[in-house]
Amino acid sequence: MTVPALDLDLEVFSGPFDLLLALVLREEIDLLELELADVVLAYLDHLEGRGELDLETATEFIVLIAALLELKSRLMLADDDEELLDIEPGEAAEELLERMLQARRFRSASTYLQELFAREAGARFRIALPPAHLRKAMPAPADGSESPSVLGEAIGRLLRMPPTISLRHISVQRVTVAERLSHLRGLLRRGRFSFEEAVHGEDRMTVAVTVFALLELYKRGEAWWEQDESFGEIAVHPLAGTPLRAQAAAAAVAPQLQASAG
Amino acid sequence: MSDAEAGDVPIGGEDQRAPEFVDALVCTIEALLFLAPDPLTPQELADAAAADEADVVAALAALAERHAPDASGIRLRELAGGFTFATGPETEDAAKRLFSRPRAATLTPAQAETLAIVAYLQPVSRPEITRIRGVSADSAASTLLERGLIEESGRSQFGAVMYRTTTQFLKLFGLNGIEELPDVAQWDPTPEEQAQLRERLLRAGEARAGGGPDGER
Amino acid sequence: MSDAEAGDVPIGGEDQRAPEFVDALVCTIEALLFLAPDPLTPQELADAAAADEADVVAALAALAERHAPDASGIRLRELAGGFTFATGPETEDAAKRLFSRPRAATLTPAQAETLAIVAYLQPVSRPEITRIRGVSADSAASTLLERGLIEESGRSQFGAVMYRTTTQFLKLFGLNGIEELPDVAQWDPTPEEQAQLRERLLRAGEARAGGGPDGER
Numbered sequence: 154m155t156v157p158a159l160d161l162d163l164e165v166f167s168g169p170f171d172l173l174l175a176l177v178l179r180e181e182i183d184l185l186e187l188e189l190a191d192v193v194l195a196y197l198d199h200l201e202g203r204g205e206l207d208l209e210t211a212t213e214f215i216v217l218i219a220a221l222l223e224l225k226s227r228l229m230l231a232d233d234d235e236e237l238l239d240i241e242p243g244e245a246a247e248e249l250l251e252r253m254l255q256a257r258r259f260r261s262a263s264t265y266l267q268e269l270f271a272r273e274a275g276a277r278f279r280i281a282l283p284p285a286h287l288r289k290a291m292p293a294p295a296d297g298s299e300s301p302s303v304l305g306e307a308i309g310r311l312l313r314m315p316p317t318i319s320l321r322h323i324s325v326q327r328v329t330v331a332e333r334l335s336h337l338r339g340l341l342r343r344g345r346f347s348f349e350e351a352v353h354g355e356d357r358m359t360v361a362v363t364v365f366a367l368l369e370l371y372k373r374g375e376a377w378w379e380q381d382e383s384f385g386e387i388a389v390h391p392l393a394g395t396p397l398r399a400q401a402a403a404a405a406v407a408p409q410l411q412a413s414a415g
Numbered sequence: 416m417s418d419a420e421a422g423d424v425p426i427g428g429e430d431q432r433a434p435e436f437v438d439a440l441v442c443t444i445e446a447l448l449f450l451a452p453d454p455l456t457p458q459e460l461a462d463a464a465a466a467d468e469a470d471v472v473a474a475l476a477a478l479a480e481r482h483a484p485d486a487s488g489i490r491l492r493e494l495a496g497g498f499t500f501a502t503g504p505e506t507e508d509a510a511k512r513l514f515s516r517p518r519a520a521t522l523t524p525a526q527a528e529t530l531a532i533v534a535y536l537q538p539v540s541r542p543e544i545t546r547i548r549g550v551s552a553d554s555a556a557s558t559l560l561e562r563g564l565i566e567e568s569g570r571s572q573f574g575a576v577m578y579r580t581t582t583q584f585l586k587l588f589g590l591n592g593i594e595e596l597p598d599v600a601q602w603d604p605t606p607e608e609q610a611q612l613r614e615r616l617l618r619a620g621e622a623r624a625g626g627g628p629d630g631e632r
Numbered sequence: 633m634s635d636a637e638a639g640d641v642p643i644g645g646e647d648q649r650a651p652e653f654v655d656a657l658v659c660t661i662e663a664l665l666f667l668a669p670d671p672l673t674p675q676e677l678a679d680a681a682a683a684d685e686a687d688v689v690a691a692l693a694a695l696a697e698r699h700a701p702d703a704s705g706i707r708l709r710e711l712a713g714g715f716t717f718a719t720g721p722e723t724e725d726a727a728k729r730l731f732s733r734p735r736a737a738t739l740t741p742a743q744a745e746t747l748a749i750v751a752y753l754q755p756v757s758r759p760e761i762t763r764i765r766g767v768s769a770d771s772a773a774s775t776l777l778e779r780g781l782i783e784e785s786g787r788s789q790f791g792a793v794m795y796r797t798t799t800q801f802l803k804l805f806g807l808n809g810i811e812e813l814p815d816v817a818q819w820d821p822t823p824e825e826q827a828q829l830r831e832r833l834l835r836a837g838e839a840r841a842g843g844g845p846d847g848e849r
Contacts, residue, residue: 164742165771185768250830254820255764261819262752263744266805270739273806275721276709281452283514283667284501290515297589299521301597304588307531309602311547311616315623315791439722446705446723447730449666455730463730488663505656506663513664513672513680525784550784550793551774623791 159199159214163191174217184225193218208369212330212362219358328359333366341376341391348378348387440466441474441481448478454497525555530564533578534596536613538568540575547616549623657683658691658698665695670799671714712802713809737779746772747781750795752816755785757792 159170165186166173173192176182196214282288340346348367352360367389370376378389443464447455457475461468475498479491488506492499502510522530529552532544544552556578559565564587568579580593590596600606608615660681664672674692678685692715696708705723709716719727739747746769749761761769773795776782781804785796797810807813821829 183768183770185762186770188767247830250826252764252766253829254826256766257821258816258819259745259748259752259764262748262813262816263741265814265819266748266751267739267744269805269807270744273804275724276707276718276806277446277450277724277727278716278718278803279449279452279666280669283510283669287510287514287667290511292515292517294521294587296586299588301588301590301595303522303527304531304534305597305599305602307528308535308599308612308616309604310787310791311528311532312599312602312612312619313604313791314619442702442705442720443723443726444705446719447726449706449717450719450727451730459730464726465729485659488659488661489666500666502663502666503659506660509660509664509681510667512682513668513676516676516679523784524786548793549791551777554777619791 159196161192161195163188163195170217177221184221187221187225189218189222189225192221208330208365211365212328215361215365216328216358219361328362330362330366330369333359333363334369337363337366337370337376337389341370341389345388345390348389351389438474440464440470441477444471444474445478445481448491448498448500451499454492454494454499456497460498523555523558525552526558528552529555530559530580530584532616533559533565534580534584534593535599536616537579537593538577539613540571540573540577542575543617544578546624547620549620655691657681657687658694661688661691662695662698665708665715665717668716671710671712671716671803673714676714709806710808711806712799716803718803740772742767742769742772743775745769747776747797747801750776750782751797751801751810751813754796754810755794756796757788757790757794759790759792761795 161168161170161173166176166182170192173182173187177184177187196218337351340351348363352363355363367376367378371378374392376389376391378387380387443466444460447460447463455463457468457471460466460475461471464471466474475491481487482489482491482500484490484503484505488503489500490503492501525548528548529544532547532552533539536543541552541556544556556565560567563581563583565578565584566581568577571577585592599612610618660683661677664677664680672680674685674688677683677692678688681688683691692708698704699706699708699717701707701720701722705720706717707720709718711718742765745765746761749764749769750756753760758769758773761773773782777784777795780798780800782795782801783798785794788794801807802809820826
């Protein structure tokens with residue numbers, strides 16, 4: 154099965170992935186209402202079911218989900234939050250923690266409300282109009298009791314343009330494992346190289362896809378790699394290498410990924 | 416007047432008409448009649464209470480006694496083959512005072528916006544109002560219709576119902592005609608704009624709904 | 633169910649809590665509460681009944697006793713800042729059958745979260761709710777609006793519609809006022825837990841990236 158056919162059963166959508174994408178792009182499904190983590194989980198379930206990793210499909214999925222994630226995070230950030238993109242990792246963690254605590258606070262409060270609601274489940278209220286003769290007793294508001302300025306003010310508020318944010322810089326990037334494979338093979342032909350060299354100046358998406366390409370090269374026995382320390386340089390060697398070591402190194406690529414993307 | 420009656424002879428504890436035995440069925444029937452806006456037949460009550468109709472009839476008799484004059488302000492009435500609760504005539508004056516008290520309830524923010532849009536742009540369709548507000552105006556429009564402040568005025572070329580304000584609206588706002596509506600200029604955040612009011616409202620509404628972080632999404 | 637309980641021990645005629653003295657004011661108050669769509673304060677009741685507020689309070693106490701569980705299917709409740717009648721929970725099965733629908737649909741987690749945010753932070757705008765939840769609250773907010781649990785309360789300085797909870801919310805959640813909700817900070821994690829969370833967050837990049845290639849191997 155390919156990514157487009159990946160079957161999803163989410164709170165706001167049920168169907169294949171490509172239909173979901175189409176609906177998001179046509180704005181028939183609100184991206185903000187979509188729990189992207191559920192999409193990733195569905196994909197992981199699917200991978201687990203297959204028991205093997207199809208690199209082309211994986212690339213496609215990563216590209217699509219990453220684009221959706223970025224778009225969604227842009228939508229969720231208010232103007233004054235744009236500066237958050239440039240703050241230090243420590244500050245970002247504090248900010249994130251604050252938001253997580255707030256979300257958690259209200260999630261707990263919602264559980265409490267659910268309990269209140271359930272406790273009141275047996276109480277119904279009367280919803281009947283008062284008898285006609287009493288309704289007639291209700292006084293009509295006096296002529297001229299409302300001020301026309303209420304209407305002018307309302308129109309003034311409606312004329313205000315909200316602050317705008319630009320989504321122009323977001324475009325779905327098309328980077329494939331095949332491209333990155335040929336890039337890596339080119340570097341390998343010249344011998345040993347560092348992962349940093351391979352992804353220098355590239356965006357996060359390309360870095361992620363390069364990791365997959367590297368894994369593919371390892372699987373095919375074309376390359377192996379090593380890393381002396383966490384966040385250290387990852388050295389990639391052509392061909393012969395000890396599989397065990399390479400496997401350990403595969404896990405170590407990730408921190409580097411973080412370092413090079415940041 | 417209720418004050419005057421407050422000292423009236425109470426119903427004695429001794430010559431109680433029946434022991435205050437109120438079984439579960441009577442309670443259930445009481446609750447159902449309290450909730451239902453229209454009379455219920457014994458059959459309907461029996462079905463809902465999952466009881467025999469004969470038991471329901473007996474429960475209704477007990478209820479009638481419980482709600483006798485001087486024992487309760489609510490009476491059990493038999494109307495059109497069904498039973499319903501109604502207030503007793505002795506409470507009529509108080510009820511009239513309750514409903515005739517002047518109420519502060521003016522226009523809600525949603526109603527004020529909807530009414531302003533109709534007043535300044537009339538005729539205007541409901542979808543257009545929603546586009547300008549950025550959120551649905553359905554319940555506000557329904558309330559304004561009910562209160563007689565707006566009314567339908569034909570259909571748009573796309574078949575949507577159009578609204579305009581009523582004479583009632585003019586009276587409530589003390590206007591002689593729609594041309595007396597205040598000039599928006601004094602509340603206009605961008606007075607130098609040349610475009611038509613309608614066009615500008617739609618543009619701002621779409622911007623609000625269109626995904627700004629502080630838009631409506 | 634009501635059938636099953638029908639044989640329960642009656643409330644004895646002898647050890648009656650009070651003589652069945654029901655004066656006119658109690659009857660009047662009973663009728664007013666029956667008619668009014670929303671809870672009424674003792675002051676409103678006193679005005680309508682042309683009585684002293686102190687007498688109304690006493691009458692309310694007598695009414696509450698009259699409508700105790702096992703004595704009536706209707707209860708006197710103090711909700712949303714006033715007094716109102718509601719049915720007792722023991723009558724719910726029958727009411728459900730009569731109206732062939734549950735009293736109110738349950739809340740989805742998204743609706744409950746949105747409602748909690750509005751209840752504690754009111755007035756609060758939709759974008760603010762979205763920012764706190766991390767996912768949009770659009771459809772949840774629309775449903776809460778339709779169900780009358782929240783309502784608009786003007787716009788923020790950026791033009792976003794603000795929301796607050798309604799009387800209906802207080803009634804359905806058994807609250808006398810919003811201040812009865814417990815302090816929201818009580819659900820915050822302990823300082824130790826927060827420190828742990830902070831540490832985990834700082835390591836999150838590492839952990840997250842490590843899970844990628846590893847988990848999909």
